[in-house]
Amino acid sequence: MAGKRFDVAGLMQSKVTWAVIAEALILLVCFVIRPDFFSISYQPSTGMLYGSLIDIVNRSAEITIISMGMTLVIALGGTDLSVGALVAVAGAIALKFLRWDVLTYTTPGDYTVYPYILVIAVPLVVCALMGLFNGFLVAKGGIQPIIATLILMVCGRGVAQILTDGKQFTTGYSPFRVIGQGSFMYLPMPIIITVIVVVAVALFTRKTAFGAFVESVGVNPSASRLSGIKAGNVILLVFMITGLLSGIAGLIYSSRIMSNDSNNAGLNFEMDAILAVVIGGTNMAGGKFSLAGTVIGSLIIRTIVTFVYYFGIVAEATMAFKALIIAVVIVLQSEPVRKYFARRAAMKGGAGA
């Protein structure tokens, strides 16, 4: 009897519960308004399943992937504001390698100038290095993460533009198209990539002790150091992972538009990723993190946007609408509210017993 009562209170205390409830509620509203929101159909022409739910997951790919890294950064007690800029950088480099010949051939065709492997690898390596640079400023330079990453946030897009001479390339190279628009096992490729990334990050943090180290450094760096954890290396690695994941997101993004867009690619991604992590129940002050929560957080953000599009709410209000719902979720998750509900749950449970 006591056990059960505790569980209710405990669940009410958990932010992840609230995130799941919120997502369920939003979907429920969608269902009530438009029952066909949930329909999924097979489209032979593209060989893909099609439907709003698929679309939500597909479109949330970039934020989900980035927020995996962001979860770790936030668990360390930091933030990474540069991820959006890195998305732009990754796209710029990929397109540069695909279309180095842009001066001679003007129409984009199904070809690449440099080997495809470089098109994929170089952006990822560069983004990982830029992440490492962030990590270096934080771990070795002792600069607060928010400021350290602000530097790349400010000049990252500049770098992307310089790399592409301020030009916007387009490409028609079909293997590149696969990343963002292809399919595998009836599912859009970004979903597959997202699943792989989420599983990889989850395995890496939970099947090794890395996750525990991240949490430990996030809660108390000094005690962690004295327990023998090389806090600096943990920080470096986490920022590098985040950089790498931003690179992956950047490739997906540019593959979707088959182009690079240094000004708008990844715009506000840092904010979305941070929100996803926070909605997912990871505390900004660092410590315990929940990757599953983050995935749900990211889905919530995307669901809201899809909802807005789907029901034709004025496009201009999308942002306001999104903010409003997120605000509600976050308020529901806030400590005073959770405590209030936990107390009520405990009281009810107690009365029942």
Added chain:
Amino acid sequence: MAGNDEMKQSIFESDTFKGLLPFIGLVVILGAMYWLTDGRIMQPKRLRLLLSQVYYPMIVATGVFFVMTLGSIDFTEGSTLGVASIVVSVLSFHSIPLAILGGILTGAAIGAVNGFFHVKFRLQSFIVTICTMYLFRGVCAYFTTETAIPASAAIKALDSDNLKIGITVAVLVVAWFMFRFTRIGNDVKAVGSGETAAKFSGVRTDRVKFLAFVAAGALTGLAAFVNVIKVGSITATAGNQLETQILISLVLGGLPITGGAKVRFSNIVVGTLMYTVLNNGLVMLGFESATQQLIKGIVFLIFVALTIDRKALKVIK
């Protein structure tokens, strides 16, 4: 013990040096720009242009200064400026004083929303203000996407340096006075340095925090008035990226991101000036915007590396 450490600290680590660094930085950047532009940047016309870009960021920065002294952060300046500008423009057709008042009240209301959620629900200001940033940017976009909102001719007629300088200086003087000579400054600093201890010393921390956000909003609302005078009509991009600009300005000015006792009022003035001079100088030198961003990033990096207080690594509230 402490004494010894102090003596062993290199001059670069000393607080005095760090306190002076923003000033040195400003002089260096001014000097470099003067030299690189062959003195063109100091021409009266250029100088006026430069100053005209200083007014409203400086007013906004003054408000944000209080928030950041708390150790909090505010990302809403841009969207607040946008929304408040719309209000000012619309009201300007009725009465100018009403427009000013409306702008300030709009800003204060947005600040109050931020403060309320930050204080009542114990949410990090970071998160709260990201949400409200989206929210009010959305509101701003909703009203301005179709057409830009024009302001009345009457308000545009006010465009004079004297007025703008007057407002800016008045804001700075009043804020400086409050920060330096009243309880407010002390309370804000105390909360930034140690919230619990401040509470146990009798500071009404929740009220202080709430008021700081309201002040930041109200000043942004006032800045919106100055902005409207200058631009005359409001588009969807009004105040875009202002929050980042203010953040960078204040950090360049030497404001520790964690707030607290080491903030100086001069951070506002020096930081904003430094940012604007750098910005203008780079434009005058004819750099592309991409290169400008890169240079700004590098300058910022150098400054941060030199000025940051490494002892105070902690999360932003």
Added chain:
Amino acid sequence: MSGKILLKAEHIDKRFGITHAVNDVSLDVYAGEIRALIGENGSGKSTFCQMLCGIYTIGGGTFTLDGQPVNVRNQVEANNLGVSIIVQEMGTLSGLTVAENIFLGHEDPFMSHGIKNTRAMIREAQRLLDAYGFTNIRAGAMIDSYNFEDRKLVEIVKATYMKPKILIVDETTTALSQNGRLELYKIMDAVRADGRSVIFISHDLGEILTHCDTISILRDGEYIDTVNAKDVDEDGLKRLMVGREIGSAYYRTDYGKTVSSEVVLSVKGVSVPGQIEDVSFDLHRGEILGFGGLSECGMHEAGKAVFGASLDREGSVTLADGTPINDIPSAIHHSIGYASKDRDNESIILNESIRNNIVLPSLDDLAENHILKSRKLNNFAQEFAEKMQTKMQGIHQFISDLSGGNKQKVVLARWLGKGSDILVLDSPTRGIDVKVKQAIYALMQELTAQGKSIIMISEEIPELLGMSDRILIMKDGRISGEFMRSESLSEEDLIAKMV
């Protein structure tokens, strides 16, 4: 004493760099007395004597011996004037024989036509040694063949054989065995009996009290006092030496003090869910009310509750005039001060200057028409930081640089400055070293003497027993026992109520 001043020191002064080793010391040594000179290390007693006998030059002031000024450049000159010293460190020269050491600088009687009559010298030295009873020392042997103690004995001979008017014995006894000491005491007694004087420096207060007539105390280079050995005991001397009590005597020693029946604060039925339950007590004027218990017994929360700092508090906390205390600002406004157990988080603002930490609660009082003046704040902070003897570089120093004890002093300075009449001190001496503890205990007594009341919450039972007028023991959130101050109260009594 005999009343005749043998040695008169006037305004003696000496600096080593920035250290003021001896600061304007004036004292008289009478003929026929053994005068002890005591003080902590670095109090300047050795320096003082070493100036007298020419080891150091005199930095300022004058010594007058028997009406004759003494300003010598080396020990030999001093000897000639009748001042000899047995120094703390090794005073013999190796590579010389015992006899040569004894007559160093006074070889003249043994010289004839530039040739030293070694045998005569040795004979004379041996005679002296025998006369002193140090028969095991051979005057012709090299000094190096003797151990430290024997060499000291040789020094004694050297210093006294020619009957100096003033014999200075600087920390010699520590190097001597019991027998050696007895010999030395005998020699000192003989000097005194002869109407000459001894200046005796030692750390062993017992020895000083038994063998000296008068005792002069120096502290930090300054002359403090001269007392008769008969009139003081060791504790008294220690007090004079360090300027405060040390050792076990730092708690209160009074028992049976009657506490005023005037209630200044009354706590009724205070509960904080999960922390304390139904706690009621009265605090009287001028009382130290101790709270004890195990860590989780709720006593810390009780302290917070009094200060209005508890969330979800039930029950009432009222002042004598019925003013309710429900939140921190009203507590502070009504003269309640609070020093938290969690000093770094709840008491001081770590990243702030000492000044701002001290003035924080008093800002409203210091403001004139809501305007604060820097100078006023500085003076205020300076005054109370000094009152608490805070060790700091200045009031603008950051408090994070201070030691735990000094941080606590700043906290107390803050509430002193605020003029709080009721102080809630939670674990006031936690993590603080002995000297500061003493200062805090002394302050608590001083404050209660002024009619202020203190609630002292402590995990240290001796502290509770030592300082409280009344002790409340808490257990599981309730008050489980009450004890009045009494000598017969033991730790076990309190523990029995705690567990």
Added chain:
Amino acid sequence: MTGKNILEMRGITIEFPGVKALDGVDFSLREGEIHSLLGENGAGKSTLIKCINGVNRKDSGTILLDGREINPSGPYEAMTLGISTVFQEVNLCPNLSVAENIFVGRQPMKHGRINWSEINRRAEELMSRFHLDIDVARPLSYYSTAVQQMTAIARAVDVQAKILILDEPTSSLDENEVQLLFSVMRQLRDSGMGIIFITHFLDQIYAVSDRMTILRNGHLVGTYNINELGKVELVTKMVGKDMDVIFSLKRANVPEDSPVMLKAENIGDGSRIDDMSLTLRKGELVGFAGLLGSGRTETAEMLFGATRAVHGEIFVDGEKVSIRTPFDAIQAEEAFCPEDRKRDGIIGDLSIRENIMLAVQSRKGFMHPMTRQEQTELADKYIALLGIATPDCEKKAGELSGGNQQKVILARWMATSPKVLILDEPTRGIDIGAKAEIQRLMLEMCGEGVSVIFISSELDEIIRCSNRIIIMRDRAKVAEVDGASCTQQDILRIIAEGAA
């Protein structure tokens, strides 16, 4: 006094979800005795009582009343069997009269109507047995708590109880009332009733009871005659921590030929400590005494690599080691409990399990993770070994008391089985029980061959535990004294005045 057992309980076990409230407890009550039941809150006293009167069902074990097995299903059945309970909160009706309260539920009837005069007469009789001359017709609320208590007892007595259970009856009584109650209790005892008495007040136990039974964490500690056990021993038994342990701690015995385990030669950090040397032998405990800022902590930090020694050499177990970071020190099998537990020791938001496994894991490197099960086993082992008070190993370490946090940190390091353990103020700010336990653990580890450096501001504990004491002053070692032969005064003097 030496009457036969009227109540015997054997192997009583009661489980609540997640906890064993009682675990195989034996208890017996004789005829004509007052038997005190003692234990801390949560020790299982109330559960035992509730088991006797049928409120709680036992999961196993037997209850014999006068040799017959009983299994009361509730207080009423228990009462009919002759077991009456007076609870802490008197469960009477304040609006009814004293007499009514005594007879409620079993009012004497006469011609189908309640016989009021009979009730009042018998009630008066009962009360007068307790030397209480009161008007039994008045409502109960008219009287003091003591009378109410007596009424409850009277009710119990009138049902011809053989066993009377008094649960904390004295907590709301004043001294005179307590004496009154005691005299009633004695009277009832002399009439052959067996009384089980529960109270928190140790004095009262000694004043009134014949025997006592002590419970701890649901286990039986023992049953004792009242003159068998002194107050301090009693408390000791109740809390399970030996208060006397403090006085009986024996410093570690280090053989003459014990090898040197840690040797530091002229180490210095370039600013605060210059030229510090020390040796530490296997199984030896060396205390560091000195004021704060005397260099104790700085030295320890250097030995552990928390601050880097810029010169000098460190040898562990005869081998020269390079210790630049704590990680190196852990590889060299050192362990360090820092002075500031909150800042440098405990990782508050993580669970006890994670806190304990941290050092072991960091020594292994993160690519060789321990499984969840291994972690839990490790944590549970040390929770049990060190007696960390927690429901399970998943509780957040930050929510523990100071003493338990310190034990968690100690467990973290014990789990690495270090050769050298450095403890900086391990007993600061924790309560006496935990202090004693930590000292005991420290000495036990010495006994197992671990070399310990123990830094403390409390001189008596340093003297009590150390084989040797290094005294520091002004950031240098000024003296090294033998732990067995020095006194507090000696150390104080050296601290105050420097070495003689």
